[in-house]
Amino acid sequence: RRIFIMIRFDKISATEKNYPFVDAVVAGDYLNGTFGTVSNGTFTAGATGFYAIMNIEDGSKAKSDEYVVNAGAHARIVDFSKVDGQILNVTSAQLPETFAKGNKLVSKADGTLQVGSPSNKYFEVVEVTRFGANVKVVVG
Secondary structure, eight states, X not given: OOOOOXXXXXXXXXXXXXXXXXXXXXXXOEETTOEEEEETXXXXXXXXXXEEEOOOOOSTTTTSTTOEEOTTOEEEEEEGGGSTTOEEEEEGGGSOSSOOXXXXXXXXXTSSEEEEOOSSXXXXXXXXXXXXXXXXXXXX
């Protein structure tokens, strides 16, 4: 069975060496792959967040850009600060309209990514792909 996740690790070894996930309840209805923060066990979409929803999809909206994790649901949230240097595959739904190799991406208020100039905790575009981009996690 193919599992479509809007953000996924390029290599499974990223999760075998470090288990970067936390359990949290989502504060609103969010698309799988939304970036944000976790505070007191609650995930909220938002700017400068270094967490993201990375649920395994099921149901009628699985394998689509419309898979939503509903408010109040427990979700598997990835803490990117635990996987410095790992490569992620990110689909276009989370990416800005224009970006290029070498750009630094950070989350914005709606939980998607935008090009920025951070000095730490960002995602560096290492390859533009047909589905979006491969990005490297940089903790700084």
